Structures are given as structure tokens and as C-alpha cells.
Amino acid sequence: MANQSEVYEKIKTCLVEALGVDEEEIKPEARIMDDLGAESIDFLDIVFRLEKAFGIKIPRGGLFPDNILSNNTFVKDGKVTAPGLEELRKRMPYANLSAFEKDPRVSNFSSLFTVDLINHYVENMLK
């Protein structure tokens, strides 16, 4: 099994190739959309590259939960509700939600998707 450093390096390669960014831009705190400029088609590429690189299957909504923001129970007045946050904790045990929980505006949701989050997700999958 790959060690943590090897996992991170592989993820870095996937992101550099998928997003056409420089290696130096790939930092743990870099946000996939806001900092690295990923669009929806890039997310597909990232998921497919990760699957190939690590021999894993990432289920739909596995890495990026896809039906929380469209649920009226989980979102009210542009903010993720307490049940929504609870659902996120369940669905994204690999994510650090502490900053988002302080200001759970839907517009902040994309900030959760960082290089670090992908790293934790893959490490979880490989356990």
C-alpha cells in the first residue's frame, strides 16, 4: 500500500494533469474550484484519474456529495441548516467542516473542496 507521501504525490500529479496547473499551485489548502479553476468537466476528469491512479471506484456523490444543496430540509435562506450540517458530517467524514460550520452559506460550500479533502478521501478509501 502506498504511504501518505506517495498518495499525496499521485493526487498532485492527477490534479496537475487534469487542471493544467503548475505543481507549485497544488497545496493542501488550495480550493479545487476557486484557486485551481476546476469546472464540472474537470471534476469528472479528476475522479477518473484518481480511480485509475489508485485502482479505486469512487461512487457517484462519493467524493463530492451531490444532493444536499438541492434538499429543502438541508438548505434554508441560502444556508445549510443544522440537519444539513449533520448530513454533511455523515457523508463527508473525511472533510474538515469546522470553518464551514461557522458560516454555512451555500456560496461557501465550494470552499470545502480542497486538495487536502481529496487527500483524506483517498487515504480513507485505501484503508
Next chain:
Amino acid sequence: MISSTIMSRTCSSELVAIGIDVVEISKVRNLLSYGTRRVKRVFSSLELAIAGNAGKAAPPRASQCLIRRMAYTFAVKEAVFKSLGRGWGQGMRWSEVCAAREENGRWSVSLRGQALRRLRALGGSHVEACVSMAGNHAIAQAFIYKIPINKQ
């Protein structure tokens, strides 16, 4: 520019929402290189079959036709998501929007699942789309219409 065909065909319908998308054709080419199993998470069998027919042209144009067609299809899906005000990551699945170019050149769009429910919630009755290309980019625009009650 909105095609005159769409405008004339829908003049009795009321426009509810518009969405637009631009996609790099090279990114779609890359996506297709991952093989059918992964590609089917994005494109329906019908979309692949129709694009496959386009890909039966004489080489080397065959693969170019197929890739361009799939780029248009992907752009239409994204434009539809935008017209619905919801996108991938917000409960929509690419497989819920089926976009296919018909023999007469028109693009037909059919929705199901969450995408269809969202269309209904917006008061829409149907979606139309048109596409274009500029350089290495496929461009699509989607239009949600509703038929006024007195026209139904």
C-alpha cells in the same frame, strides 16, 4: 444568437429561463478516452449511439465528428443545468438530461428524475437547445419554455 428555427417554433410559448455553456472540445476528447464504463456515467446509451453514427464517417473525420458531437451534447447538458438553476453537485445527474441531435439538425432535450422535477417546479413544460462552435470550444444555449394556459 438564438436560431430563427427555435424562435419561430416556440413563439406561442413563454420563455422561463435560459442557460449557456462553453466547453473545451479537447476536454471532452479526454473524457471519452476513459472508456465506455466511465463515459456512461455522463452520457446515455442513446447519446452514445447517436454520436456513434456520426462517427461512422470516413476516417480521419470519423473520430473528430464523434468528439465534436459529444462536446455539443455535454455543453447542452450543462446549459440545461444552468437554465434549471441547478447543476452537477446540486442534485442533478448528467444522465437525467438526454440531448440528441436529430437528423434534421434540431437538438431534442428530454429530462427525467430530479431535472424533470426541477423543470416542473419552475413552471416549464419543455426545453430546447441550440449549439455552435468557435475554435476548440463547443457552445450550447438552453431555453426553458412553458406553454401559456390559453394555448394548451
